[in-house]
Amino acid sequence: MQTNRRTLLLRGAAAALAFAALRRVSVAEETQSDDPWPDLRKTFFQDRAISEDPAIVSLDAPNRAEDAALVPMTLIVHAPLGDERRVAKLSLIIDQNPVPLAGVFTLGEQAGVTSIETRVRVNSYTNIHLVAELSDGSLHSATRFVKAAGGCSAPMVKSMDEALAAMGQTRFRLLPSAPGGHQEAQVMLRHPNNSGLQMDQITHLYTPARYIDHLAVYQGEDLIFSMEAGISISEDPNFRFDYILNGSKTIRLEASDSTGKKFTSTWPADSKGA
Amino acid sequence: MRNLALKILAVAFALSSSSVCRSDEPLAVQQIAPGVYAHPGAIALMDKVNDGDIANVGFIVGDKGVAVVDTGGSVEEGRALLAAIRSVTNEPILYVINTHFHPDHIFGNAAFAALGATFVGHRNMPRALQQRGAFYLQSFRSIIGDALIRDVRIVPPTLLVDDTRELDLGGRKLELRAWPPAHTDCDLTVYDQTTRTLFAGDTVFLKHLPIIDGSIKGWLANLPDLAQIPALRVVPGHGPLTAPWPEALNAEKSYFERLATDVRAMIAKGDDVSEAAKTAAQSQRDDWKLFNDYNARNATAAFAEYEWDQ
Numbered sequence: 001m002q003t004n005r006r007t008l009l010l011r012g013a014a015a016a017l018a019f020a021a022l023r024r025v026s027v028a029e030e031t032q033s034d035d036p037w038p039d040l041r042k043t044f045f046q047d048r049a050i051s052e053d054p055a056i057v058s059l060d061a062p063n064r065a066e067d068a069a070l071v072p073m074t075l076i077v078h079a080p081l082g083d084e085r086r087v088a089k090l091s092l093i094i095d096q097n098p099v100p101l102a103g104v105f106t107l108g109e110q111a112g113v114t115s116i117e118t119r120v121r122v123n124s125y126t127n128i129h130l131v132a133e134l135s136d137g138s139l140h141s142a143t144r145f146v147k148a149a150g151g152c153s154a155p156m157v158k159s160m161d162e163a164l165a166a167m168g169q170t171r172f173r174l175l176p177s178a179p180g181g182h183q184e185a186q187v188m189l190r191h192p193n194n195s196g197l198q199m200d201q202i203t204h205l206y207t208p209a210r211y212i213d214h215l216a217v218y219q220g221e222d223l224i225f226s227m228e229a230g231i232s233i234s235e236d237p238n239f240r241f242d243y244i245l246n247g248s249k250t251i252r253l254e255a256s257d258s259t260g261k262k263f264t265s266t267w268p269a270d271s272k273g274a
Numbered sequence: 275m276r277n278l279a280l281k282i283l284a285v286a287f288a289l290s291s292s293s294v295c296r297s298d299e300p301l302a303v304q305q306i307a308p309g310v311y312a313h314p315g316a317i318a319l320m321d322k323v324n325d326g327d328i329a330n331v332g333f334i335v336g337d338k339g340v341a342v343v344d345t346g347g348s349v350e351e352g353r354a355l356l357a358a359i360r361s362v363t364n365e366p367i368l369y370v371i372n373t374h375f376h377p378d379h380i381f382g383n384a385a386f387a388a389l390g391a392t393f394v395g396h397r398n399m400p401r402a403l404q405q406r407g408a409f410y411l412q413s414f415r416s417i418i419g420d421a422l423i424r425d426v427r428i429v430p431p432t433l434l435v436d437d438t439r440e441l442d443l444g445g446r447k448l449e450l451r452a453w454p455p456a457h458t459d460c461d462l463t464v465y466d467q468t469t470r471t472l473f474a475g476d477t478v479f480l481k482h483l484p485i486i487d488g489s490i491k492g493w494l495a496n497l498p499d500l501a502q503i504p505a506l507r508v509v510p511g512h513g514p515l516t517a518p519w520p521e522a523l524n525a526e527k528s529y530f531e532r533l534a535t536d537v538r539a540m541i542a543k544g545d546d547v548s549e550a551a552k553t554a555a556q557s558q559r560d561d562w563k564l565f566n567d568y569n570a571r572n573a574t575a576a577f578a579e580y581e582w583d584q
Contacts (some may be wrong), residue, residue: 062548066570117546119578124413145328148413150567151319152376152487154406158575159455159489171584176543182543188581212398213306236578240546 036095037127044091044101050131050139056080056087057132065122068149070234075105077132089133090116094232096126102232108223112124112182112244114173116225119234121155124148157235161176163192170265172251175240182242187217187253189263193235212237215255219269220248245269299377300357301331301346303369304509307469309446311362313355314515315574317482317563318346320378322419327351329378330509332473333359334345334445334466339368343464343473345382348418349425351553352382356389369441373511374460375402376487377410381418382428393535394429394441396452396460403430414515417425435462453477456493457485465503472505472519480513483562484526485567490576494530497523529558537577541584547572550577 041050060074077087090105101118107113122128125148131141156164169190177184194210209231216226217239224243227233237255248269255263312332320326326347333342333355340359345352359367371385371394373379381393406429415423433439435452446468453461457476464473476485477493477500486493499565501520508519536554554573559565 007282059387060548064552067574070547070574072546072551072574074548119547123409130459149571151485152378152410154409154410154487155411156405159459159492160401161459162455163488166582169582169583173584176346190582234578236582238578239579266364 002038011017013142040093050141053140053158056140057130057142059130059144061144061146064147065149068122068153070119071122072117072119074115075130076115078114085134085136087132088135091131093129094120094126096124097232099230099232101230103227103229105211105225108225110222112226113225113241115242116162117240119238121232121234122146123155163235166190168263170253172267172271174271180232183245184242186240188238189255192234193233193237213258218252219246222246300361301354304515307471310469310471311465312509312515319567320418322381325350326378326418327424329511330515331355332509335363335442337448338368338444340443341369341371341443341448342367343371344373344379345386346361347378347381348422349382349384350422352385356385369394371464373462374458375399377414381426384427387429393429393431394433396462397434397436398460400430402460403428416517420477454492455488456496458488470506472503472508474508474510476511478508478510478522479526480491480510480517480522482512482564483564486527486572486575490530490534490579497527532558533576537573538580541581547574547577557579
């Protein structure tokens with residue numbers, strides 16, 4: 001009798017638990033409750049109007065984060081046809097990450113950038129917002145939902161010793177580009193971009209993060225794009241982007257991290273490899 | 275709606291049946307060599323139904339005491355492993371060795387924490403647990419459920435292995451070896467000299483697709499050194515309980531070589547990492563279980579690593 005009752009109670013509790021778990025998952029997927037976006041939106045954009053216009057801004061992301069530490073995102077922008085406005089700024093916000101604002105990208109006035117692919121950390125099931133600001137100050141957004149990585153994938157550096165040893169290495173290369181179209185290129189910087197906010201299990205203190213807080217790419221003296229960023233950008237920050245060639249002979253990377261360390265590299269503008 | 279109700283019933287039944295029978299029953303172990311015992315984990319992702327029991331775990335009994343090699347994916351599993359040890363010997367548990375930091379290998383540690391055993395791990399383990407421990411506790415709550423995660427504690431090792439280290443169990447010696455980054459940057463293998471049995475941790479996967487959470491280049495570089503270990507048999511971290519050595523390395527070697535070749539060709543061509551996640555190593559699909567769960571992740575990690583070789 002006692003056993004039966006206990007079993008029944010356990011099953012009841014288990015069913016309740018299971019139901020709660022299922023309910024939580026479906027709520028999370030629909031992001032109806034505990035949605036941080038209204039607060040984030042207010043923090044970053046106050047009460048400004050934001051339109052959803054896929055013709056101006058879109059975000060290409062996988063449905064599921066495969067490697068939580070390295071989730072590719074492509075930020076795609078197109079200035080509205082037939083007027084003089086251009087896309088000036090892009091904010092990438094990963095709602096559920098410990099530090100949601102992954103990066104703010106400023107696009108060079110003459111660079112004609114329409115696409116930046118980079119890699120970010122994704123901690124859990126989350127909406128990701130990309131908000132574009134046009135030169136007239138208007139805001140336009142795109143949203144993607146990304147499922148968290150499965151298994152033991154964690155949004156942390158894989159080999160810390162090697163990440164630290166290689167810090168500061170850079171790469172630039174031109175990528176195959178459509179004839180007559182924009183030039184495509186890739187810039188890479190080795191840095192652990194330490195995700196920080198890691199609690200020491202013994203002292204219960206958080207270790208300070210060390211991450212790239214500023215990065216800019218120039219052709220000659222003209223800005224292609226710059227980024228103010230935080231710990232949601234993956235280790236070894238990596239950017240594939242397009243731009244209009246201005247005839248300059250060099251491409252230059254300038255970056256700094258949160259400890260004040262500076263990283264700079266200059267390459268011939270026609271670099272085919274490293 | 276009916277579907278949902280069925281799901282709830284199925285999950286509820288699984289939860290109640292597994293937690294009721296598991297707590298007092300010893301984990302099923304086999305004696306794979308004199309004094310060497312191991313338990314096969316399911317080739318699956320950790321979930322509420324399997325109690326996180328997806329990794330091969332084991333223990334080795336000497337004249338003075340016992341060494342445990344990995345503790346499983348929940349405290350429930352750790353307790354059942356302890357019960358299995360107690361059904362074989364009453365000797366003290368001297369060492370709890372973690373082959374690396376993944377939840378399926380360490381979440382049972384708390385079951386051994388009060389027994390006075392020394393926890394042993396790779397020199398990088400404390401740092402890795404500091405970085406990832408809180409994240410794993412949080413993210414696995416929804417994966418294995420509140421009931422299973424409740425007692426889980428992150429128990430970092432206090433005896434660290436820099437390179438190699440011998441542990442004396444009385445009448446038999448274990449050789450521990452810390453590896454350069456491969457599966458993770460904390461890989462540790464345990465070799466029982468007496469029976470020539472190698473507990474490879476997750477440096478060796480069979481049937482279960484290998485997971486790269488360290489370095490594919492490092493893993494490929496470690497394979498010839500692993501093959502030099504004069505073992506007769508290996509207990510892989512995932513897959514059948516034992517396999518002949520060093521032939522057990524062949525399958526993962528061929529997967530890594532295919533993956534490396536594919537991503538390097540894509541990098542040379544100028545493809546992006548998303549493309550690699552979709553197409554690299556697809557020719558190996560039929561050779562492995564959990565291919566869809568982990569191949570895109572491996573391709574992503576491998577692509578990011580080989581990109582620096584240009």
